[in-house]
Amino acid sequence: MTAPGSATQPRKSGPLTPGELAQAAVMAALCAATAIIAVVVPFAAGLSMLGTVPMGLLAYRYRMRVLLAATVAGATIAFLIAGLGGFMTVVNCAYIGGLTGIVKRRGRGTPTVLAAAVVAGALFGMVLVGAMTVLSRLRILAFESMTANIEGLAVAMARVPVLRDFADPLKHGFATLLDYWPVLILGSGIFSICFVSLVGWWALSRVLTRLAGVPDVHKLDTPGGTGTVAPVPARLADVRFRYPGVDHDALGPVSMDLQPGEHVAVTGPNGSGKTTLMLVLAGREPTAGTVEREGVVGLGRIGGTAVIMQHPESQVLGTRVADDVVWGLPPGTTTDVDRLLTEVGLDGLADRDTGGLSGGELQRLAVAGALAREPALLIADEVTSMVDQNGRDTLMTVLSGLTRHHEMSLVHITHYDAEASSADRAINLGGTTENTDMVQTAAVPAGTVPGHEAGAPVLELTAVGHEYASGTPWAKTALRDVTFTVNEGDGLLVHGLNGSGKSTLAWIMAGLTVPTYGACLLDGAPVSGQVGAVAMSFQAARLQLMRSSVEREIASSAGFAVDDQARVAATLATVGLDPGLAKRRIDQLSGGQMRRVVLAGLLGRAPRALILDEPLAGLDAASQRGLLRLLEDLRRDTGLTVVVISHDFSGLEGLCPRTLHLRDGELAMAPTAAGGAR
Structure with missing residues (x-):
C-alpha cells in the first residue's frame, strides 16, 4: 500500500498526542512568561499582546483541545506567580489568539470575528450582570468608585471654559445610566470585547499570514491510520x-x-x-x-x-x-x-x-x-x-x-x-561519481604551549574561571584558571570532550558571558564591553539565520541596506557563494551553504577575531574541504584571527597550527583521555 500523506488539518478527535502536548506546553510557557512580565514590570502592560501570538499559532495549527490545555497550564502558572492579573492576561490572550487562529484557519474574515465577538461580549456582559446582582456590596462599591471618577472628571472639566457646559450633563447622565446598570454593563461588555477582538484580529492575522508562507518542510506528522502498524518491509x-x-x-x-x-x-x-x-x-x-x-x-x-x-x-x-x-x-x-x-x-x-x-x-x-x-x-x-x-x-x-x-x-x-x-x-544518494568521498577521522592533535605567537595580542585570558548558578545549591564549575593569548592572525584549535567547558570558553571570548573571576581582554579592554567585535558562529547554523532570504540575512548581519546589491554580492563572493543565491530563501539552502551565509554576515562587520563552534559538523567531505580552504585563505590574506572548537580534526592543521586541550574546565597539555562521552 502507498504511505499516507501528511495531514493539512488538525486531528478531529482522540486524546492529545505527545506532539500536541509538547506544543501546548511550550506555547503555554511563552504566554505565561509574557503575562507575568506584563503584570510585574511597571508600564509593561502592552507586552501582554505578545502572548496572543503563541496562542494564535496553536489555534491556527491544532485543534481546540490543544489550545484549552495550553490555556489551563499557562493561566495556572501565571496565577501562581503574578496572581489574578496574570491569570486574566493569559485567558485574554487565549481568547484573542484562539479566535484569530480558528477564523484564519477556516478561511473566514472580519465579519466572522465581529459576529463571534458580539456573542462573546454578550456572554461576558451577562456574567458580569449576574455577578453584580448576587454580589450587591461589590456592585455598590464599584458604582461608588465609578461615580467618584466621573465627578472628579466633571470638576476638572468645569475649570476649562470650553468644557464647562458639559460638566453637569456628564454627572447627571452617568447617574441616569446607573439606574439602568444592567444595560450599561451588558453594553460595555459587548463593546470592550468587540474592540479587543477586532484589534487583535487586525494585528495577529497579519502575523499568521506571514507565518503561513513559511513552509514547514520538515514536518513529520502523519495521520493516525487504523491499519496494522508495519513500516517494514x-x-x-x-x-x-x-x-x-x-x-x-x-x-x-x-x-x-x-x-x-x-x-x-x-x-x-x-x-x-x-x-x-x-x-x-x-x-x-x-x-x-x-x-x-x-x-x-x-x-x-x-x-x-x-x-x-x-x-x-x-x-x-x-x-x-x-x-x-x-x-x-x-x-x-x-x-x-x-x-x-x-x-x-x-x-x-x-x-x-x-x-x-x-x-x-x-x-x-x-x-x-x-x-x-x-x-x-x-x-x-x-x-x-x-x-x-x-x-x-x-x-x-x-x-x-x-x-x-x-x-x-x-x-x-x-x-x-x-x-x-x-x-x-x-x-x-550522490547520483554521480563526483563528491562521493566520506569524512575521515583523524587523531587528536598534540597540544601546544598556550603562549605568544608572532603578532600583537588580540584576546588575552588571565586566570579565567566560570561557575553556573553561582551561590546556589545547583552551582556547577565550567572553567578553572584558564590562561592563554590569541594573537593577530593566529589560528587556534580548542579540543575537549563534551562537557569540558569549550562552549563556555567560546561565549566568554565573544563577550557574551562575563567570567565569574579572571579577565578576558580584547585589545587590552574587557571583551564583554565590546560585544560584536569578536564574531561567533554557533554549532547549529540554521538557528543563527534570522531573516527570510539570503540577502536580508547578510545585510542585517553586516549592517548595510538590503538594497545595496553590490555589497551583498561582494560579501557572498568573500565566502565563495554565487551572488545568484541572494534571492534564495534560507530554508532552501544546504547545510554547507547555511554555514557560509552565517560566515559572510559575520565577516561583513570586519571582526577583530572569529570564533567557530563545531564548523564542520554535518558537512560532507567536499564541503568541509571547501570551508577550511576558504578560512585558510582569509587567515593568510587578511590576517583574520580564528579560534575553532571542533571534534573533527582532519584538515585543520593548515587553519589551526596551535591546539589547546580542555579537560574538566582546565587546560591540559595532552589530548583528553579516552573514555565515554562525558
Whole structure:
C-alpha cells in the first residue's frame, strides 16, 4: 500500500498526542512568561499582546483541545506567580489568539470575528450582570468608585471654559445610566470585547499570514491510520520529492528495498536528499513514485517508526532521564527503564536532571526513548555529528548492535566512512561519481604551549574561571584558571570532550558571558564591553539565520541596506557563494551553504577575531574541504584571527597550527583521555 500523506488539518478527535502536548506546553510557557512580565514590570502592560501570538499559532495549527490545555497550564502558572492579573492576561490572550487562529484557519474574515465577538461580549456582559446582582456590596462599591471618577472628571472639566457646559450633563447622565446598570454593563461588555477582538484580529492575522508562507518542510506528522502498524518491509519505486515553492526535486528518483532486521547506511553530499529520504521513510507522501508497505508507518507508536534527530535537545522533553524515556507512551505501557538505560550506556542516571547531560549523553537518551517504543524501524539522522570522538564511538557501539538485539531495521544517515562501514550495506544518494568521498577521522592533535605567537595580542585570558548558578545549591564549575593569548592572525584549535567547558570558553571570548573571576581582554579592554567585535558562529547554523532570504540575512548581519546589491554580492563572493543565491530563501539552502551565509554576515562587520563552534559538523567531505580552504585563505590574506572548537580534526592543521586541550574546565597539555562521552 502507498504511505499516507501528511495531514493539512488538525486531528478531529482522540486524546492529545505527545506532539500536541509538547506544543501546548511550550506555547503555554511563552504566554505565561509574557503575562507575568506584563503584570510585574511597571508600564509593561502592552507586552501582554505578545502572548496572543503563541496562542494564535496553536489555534491556527491544532485543534481546540490543544489550545484549552495550553490555556489551563499557562493561566495556572501565571496565577501562581503574578496572581489574578496574570491569570486574566493569559485567558485574554487565549481568547484573542484562539479566535484569530480558528477564523484564519477556516478561511473566514472580519465579519466572522465581529459576529463571534458580539456573542462573546454578550456572554461576558451577562456574567458580569449576574455577578453584580448576587454580589450587591461589590456592585455598590464599584458604582461608588465609578461615580467618584466621573465627578472628579466633571470638576476638572468645569475649570476649562470650553468644557464647562458639559460638566453637569456628564454627572447627571452617568447617574441616569446607573439606574439602568444592567444595560450599561451588558453594553460595555459587548463593546470592550468587540474592540479587543477586532484589534487583535487586525494585528495577529497579519502575523499568521506571514507565518503561513513559511513552509514547514520538515514536518513529520502523519495521520493516525487504523491499519496494522508495519513500516517494514518497505519498497520505494522511483520516489521523488519536491518541497513547496521550489523548482527542482530535493530527492530522487530513488528505488530501494528495506527489509526487517537490516542495518542500512545512507550517505551522500549535502543537499543530496538524505534527510528528505528520512522524511519519506517516516511517512511523508512523495511527490512522485510509490512507497509500498504492509501496514502504516506508525510514527512514534509502539512497534512503528522512531526517529532520532541530529540535535538531541529538540527531542528531550522530560526533566528527569527516566521521565524522558517514557514520555508519550500510551497509559499502562510497561517499560523496563533501567534495562534500556543500561543498554545505551546511561545506567545509574535514571534520576539525573536532563539539563545537566552532555551532548553524547543526550543522544544516548534519545536512543533509549526510541527503543522504549519497540520500533520496527529506527531512523538515525546524523546523530554523531555534534558528539566528541569518544561519544561517537559509544553511540556507534549502541547503534550497530540494535539490529542484533532487537527485531528492528536501522537506517543510519551519516557522512563518516567508519560509521557507514559498520552497516550491512550503504546507499549513496550522490547520483554521480563526483563528491562521493566520506569524512575521515583523524587523531587528536598534540597540544601546544598556550603562549605568544608572532603578532600583537588580540584576546588575552588571565586566570579565567566560570561557575553556573553561582551561590546556589545547583552551582556547577565550567572553567578553572584558564590562561592563554590569541594573537593577530593566529589560528587556534580548542579540543575537549563534551562537557569540558569549550562552549563556555567560546561565549566568554565573544563577550557574551562575563567570567565569574579572571579577565578576558580584547585589545587590552574587557571583551564583554565590546560585544560584536569578536564574531561567533554557533554549532547549529540554521538557528543563527534570522531573516527570510539570503540577502536580508547578510545585510542585517553586516549592517548595510538590503538594497545595496553590490555589497551583498561582494560579501557572498568573500565566502565563495554565487551572488545568484541572494534571492534564495534560507530554508532552501544546504547545510554547507547555511554555514557560509552565517560566515559572510559575520565577516561583513570586519571582526577583530572569529570564533567557530563545531564548523564542520554535518558537512560532507567536499564541503568541509571547501570551508577550511576558504578560512585558510582569509587567515593568510587578511590576517583574520580564528579560534575553532571542533571534534573533527582532519584538515585543520593548515587553519589551526596551535591546539589547546580542555579537560574538566582546565587546560591540559595532552589530548583528553579516552573514555565515554562525558
